[in-house]
Amino acid sequence: MSDLKAIYIHVPFCRRKCKYCSFISYQSREDDIPAYLDAVKNELFLRSEDTVINTVYFGRGTPSLLTSEQISSLMSTIKNNxxxxxxxxxxxxxxxxxxxxxxxSxxxxxxxxxxxxxxxSF
Known part of the structure; x- marks a missing residue:
């Protein structure tokens, strides 16, 4: 087994783009989320290995735009690979x-x- 590693999942979707934000993100493109998540899951599968992952981070855009089912599916992919x-x-x-x-919950x-x-956010 190799050293401890982390997984970062970039979620580039937002309801609206914040003026100060320099991250790659897309406003009002929720219809693109399923295809994007399929690509992320494929990438995770391609990179799967017997590595201890001690940190997973869903960040940037607004990851909470993903449904709980989409989060669950991504987490299953991570845990399975x-x-x-x-x-x-x-x-x-x-x-x-x-x-x-x-x-x-x-x-x-x-x-x-x-x-x-x-x-x-406030």
């Missing part, structure tokens, strides 16, 4: 306008155990 530890930190950037208690069940809510 990499060695994730029980104590792995799995973070997702969120926007308060895109989450509720039901959503949070579902993504927690999928494996998300840490949220990041930026100051730009």
């Amino acid at each position: 990499f060695n994730t530890e029980n104590g792995s930190e799995i973070t997702m950037e969120t926007n308060p306008g895109t989450i509720d208690l039901t959503y949070l 579902k993504i927690k069940a999928a494996g998300i155990n840490r949220l990041s809510i930026g100051v730009q």
Whole structure:
């Protein structure tokens, strides 16, 4: 087994583009999400290896635009193709306008155990 590694999943979709943001992201392109996620899952499969992953980070755009089912599917792909530890930190950037208690419960069940809510959300 090789050294500890992390997985970063870039989610380039936003409801609106923040004026200060220099990250690659796309406003109001939710119809493109399923095809994008298929590409991400294919990339994860191609890079699968017996490596301990201790951190997974869903970031940039607004990852909480993804449905809980999409998050669950991505997490299943990660868990099926990499060695994730029980104590792995799995973070997702969120926007308060895109989450509720039901959503949070579902993504927690999928494996998300840490949220990041930026100051730009308020």
